[in-house]
Amino acid sequence: MILLSRLTGKISLLAILLFTNMPFVFAEDDHSEIHDLMAHLLDPAAEAIWDSAGFVITEEGEFSLEPKNQKEWDKVLYGAKVISESAFLLSRPQISKNREDWIAVSGLLKVVGDKAFEAAEQQDVEELFRVGAELYQVCVACHQTYMTD
Amino acid sequence: MKKTLKIIAISFTLLLGMNTFISAHHAFTAEFDPNAPINITGKVVKVEWINPHAWVHVEVKEAGKTTVWMVEGGTPNTLIRNGINKKTITPGTVIVVRGYQSKGKLCLPRCIANGRDITFPDGRKVFMGSSGTGAPRDGSDPRERR
Numbered sequence: 001m002i003l004l005s006r007l008t009g010k011i012s013l014l015a016i017l018l019f020t021n022m023p024f025v026f027a028e029d030d031h032s033e034i035h036d037l038m039a040h041l042l043d044p045a046a047e048a049i050w051d052s053a054g055f056v057i058t059e060e061g062e063f064s065l066e067p068k069n070q071k072e073w074d075k076v077l078y079g080a081k082v083i084s085e086s087a088f089l090l091s092r093p094q095i096s097k098n099r100e101d102w103i104a105v106s107g108l109l110k111v112v113g114d115k116a117f118e119a120a121e122q123q124d125v126e127e128l129f130r131v132g133a134e135l136y137q138v139c140v141a142c143h144q145t146y147m148t149d
Numbered sequence: 150m151k152k153t154l155k156i157i158a159i160s161f162t163l164l165l166g167m168n169t170f171i172s173a174h175h176a177f178t179a180e181f182d183p184n185a186p187i188n189i190t191g192k193v194v195k196v197e198w199i200n201p202h203a204w205v206h207v208e209v210k211e212a213g214k215t216t217v218w219m220v221e222g223g224t225p226n227t228l229i230r231n232g233i234n235k236k237t238i239t240p241g242t243v244i245v246v247r248g249y250q251s252k253g254k255l256c257l258p259r260c261i262a263n264g265r266d267i268t269f270p271d272g273r274k275v276f277m278g279s280s281g282t283g284a285p286r287d288g289s290d291p292r293e294r295r
Contacts, residue, residue, distance in 0.1 A: 046201075054199035054225070059240040065199065132200035133226045139201070140279075147176065 034095060042086045046135055048079025049116050053129035066125040076120040076128070083135070084113030105142045112138055177249075177283040181263040185250040186287075189218050189262060193242045198225045198235070202279075205238065205264065207246060216256065220246050220264040223279035231275050233267065243270055246277070247289070265289035 052072070054065045067073045087109035089095065096102045112135045119127035177183070194217060195206035203222040208215060222228055238244070245268040251261040264277045266289045276289050286293050 050200040054197070057196045057198070057235065057240060059194065129200065129225075133224050136201035136224055140282075143176070 034090075037086060037089060037095075041082055041089075045079040045082035045086065046139070048075050049083070049128065049135060050132050052076045052120075053125050053132055064125065066128075067123075073120055073123060077117060080113050080117035080120055082113075083116060084110050087113055101145065102142075105138065105145075108138045108141075109135075177263060180251055180261075181249045181284070182252050182254065183249060183285045185254060187248055187250050187262055189220065189246040189248070191218070191243065193238055193240050193244060195240065196235075196238055200224055203228050205244075205246070205267075205277075207244065216260055218246075218260045218262055220248060220262050220277075222264050222267075222277040227279055228277060231277070232273075233275055233277060237269065238267075244268060248278075249284070 052065060052067050052075075056063045056065065067076060087106045090109065091103050091106035096106065112131060115131045116128065116135065119131055189207050189209060191207040191209035193205060194208045195204075197204040197206075201224055203225045205220045205222060207218045207220060209218060222233075223231075228234070246262070246264045247266050247268075248262045248264040251263075253261075263284065265284065265287060266274050267277045268274045276291055278284055278290060284290075
């Protein structure tokens, strides 16, 4: 219940940021708007997912990167929700220009964000690792088509 | 009202904090120099199996100096599909990595390279990168369209 309350609060924060006509989200210039959305929302959110699953092997042994407490899991939940909501923003007509393939990839991003959220809710590290790879595939699919530099 | 202000203040703090992260996902040309090929020969000291890129840390001893190179690979899944896994690349394994240096080239703060292929002690050479990242078409990637 506490987690739900915390999460609802965080989602509210995101909603406030996304729907208050903040300049970095709704800039006139499409390119900078998309760039800012990637740089300030999607990239950090994706890294919250990627940094929370996997392992490191050294001569001393193997170490898991999985979250160690509820606070760390909350960061993953937040990142996953940001990905889902960013996908919604990307699919809006102002950004998508109604391009079908763009909207389709945005849809895939939403699906991956939702899967990451579910994995984080279940605290399923293996699934989170698998979804992390899926997330990267969606990023690459979009960048290969639309990223110009 | 006080609660709303607190929420807004926290939200800005969260976003500003997020900006300090270093992006793990990037195009090849954003970080690496296609004109700076490098061969790295040394002992594996650490392997990071993380998305979106696995990292292999290679200790190179040259002229009495020890340097650890961080070599970026493809996604863990890509590496596993290519036969590079926890059992085949362990600390202590001596490997040769062919790749490209980071744009800085000065090893500051670390020596970083993008790995294209990796040669194991038994002579087996395996592609260790990701397809479609903008890396040079140097023949390493078996999926490259020629």
